[in-house]
Amino acid sequence: MKLTINNLTKTYKNGVKAIDNLNIEIGTGMFGLLGPNGAGKSSLMRTIATLQSPDSGSIFFNDINVLEDKMALRKVLGYLPQSFGVYPKMSAEKLLDYFATLKGVKSKEDRKKLIDEVLEITNLYEVRKKSVSGYSGGMKQRFGIAQLLLNNPKLIIVDEPTAGLDPAERHRFLNILREVGTNCTVIFSTHIVEDVKELCNEMAILNGGRILKHTTPMDATNELEGQIWTKTIERSELDGIEANYNLLSSNYNQDNSLNVRVYSAEQPSDDFITTDPQLDDVYFIALKEDQIETV
Ligand SMILES: Nc1ncnc2c1ncn2[C@@H]1O[C@H](COP(=O)(O)OP(=O)(O)OP(=O)(O)O)[C@@H](O)[C@H]1O
Numbered sequence: 001m002k003l004t005i006n007n008l009t010k011t012y013k014n015g016v017k018a019i020d021n022l023n024i025e026i027g028t029g030m031f032g033l034l035g036p037n038g039a040g041k042s043s044l045m046r047t048i049a050t051l052q053s054p055d056s057g058s059i060f061f062n063d064i065n066v067l068e069d070k071m072a073l074r075k076v077l078g079y080l081p082q083s084f085g086v087y088p089k090m091s092a093e094k095l096l097d098y099f100a101t102l103k104g105v106k107s108k109e110d111r112k113k114l115i116d117e118v119l120e121i122t123n124l125y126e127v128r129k130k131s132v133s134g135y136s137g138g139m140k141q142r143f144g145i146a147q148l149l150l151n152n153p154k155l156i157i158v159d160e161p162t163a164g165l166d167p168a169e170r171h172r173f174l175n176i177l178r179e180v181g182t183n184c185t186v187i188f189s190t191h192i193v194e195d196v197k198e199l200c201n202e203m204a205i206l207n208g209g210r211i212l213k214h215t216t217p218m219d220a221t222n223e224l225e226g227q228i229w230t231k232t233i234e235r236s237e238l239d240g241i242e243a244n245y246n247l248l249s250s251n252y253n254q255d256n257s258l259n260v261r262v263y264s265a266e267q268p269s270d271d272f273i274t275t276d277p278q279l280d281d282v283y284f285i286a287l288k289e290d291q292i293e294t295v
Helices: 041-048 070-075 092-102 108-121 137-149 167-180 193-199 217-222 235-244 279-294
Strands: 003-011 017-026 029-034 056-061 077-080 155-159 185-190 202-207 210-215 228-233 247-252 258-263
Touching: 003 041, 017 041, 017 056, 017 210, 029 041, 029 193, 041 155, 041 185, 070 077, 077 137, 092 108, 092 137, 108 137, 108 167, 137 155, 137 167, 167 185, 167 193, 185 193, 193 279, 202 279, 210 217, 210 279, 217 279, 228 235, 235 247, 235 258, 247 279, 258 279
Parallel strands: 029 185, 029 202, 077 155, 155 185
Antiparallel strands: 003 017, 003 056, 202 210, 228 258, 247 258
């Protein structure tokens, strides 16, 4: 399985360049697309999902020319948008039956088998008779996965699916995605670094419509070994640290002191100690370096 994107560019009518000459290759497995608000994640995903056209560039999924043959891609695509809109007052079972009919599953028996299967996978079987409009946020997201599984997709695109979920629901959702993502390409967008760490074997950091880094979570953190330094400071010292060092993040402790994390090839000063690099560090470094370059 291979998704290949070359020189993709999209500028909206208001002049915002949401995708800027983007090139990437994505293989089988869970791929995390990490980026801040407005980075272009949804624009990229909608373009891959054939819901909007780019200005230029090409997208291939295996041998399907996505921009030329939208229908061929749609047959193998499962897409969960950022917001699904309002669900009708219909049970999950009935709504899935409606979607399966739309997707061309003609036999009632086949539909029943398929629907039971996707309800089991998404842990919704017990609540299949309940109205989807009354589901919690997490259940709705799992229902979104159930509906996209109906056509046995080879390419699954999920746009910020964990936004707004409580920790238990988020966990349940990620576990389901992990299960369905073993034999296909799953592109998963998020601004939560932890999601990528937990779920993805490959990742890219996106900002300003460009790929800043394409890596694996493990390689990315290994690369920073020995270059992340920490110390505990008082709140009043923070401005000085920010002015003198490459500050990545600061977190409050219970006693209102702060733990700061600094990026430096050498020990910044005697009172800093090295610490294990985290994926957050990778993300902050990529965004900082991009900021410096674009200034
Ligand atoms: N239909 C549109 N018309 C004009 N500008 C748009 C449109 N959709 C998105 N944009 C702009 O394009 C840029 C990229 O937006 P996009 O929604 O793709 O980013 P994102 O990474 O998904 O952000 P978020 O995490 O906030 O959803 C932003 O500046 C956004 O305001």
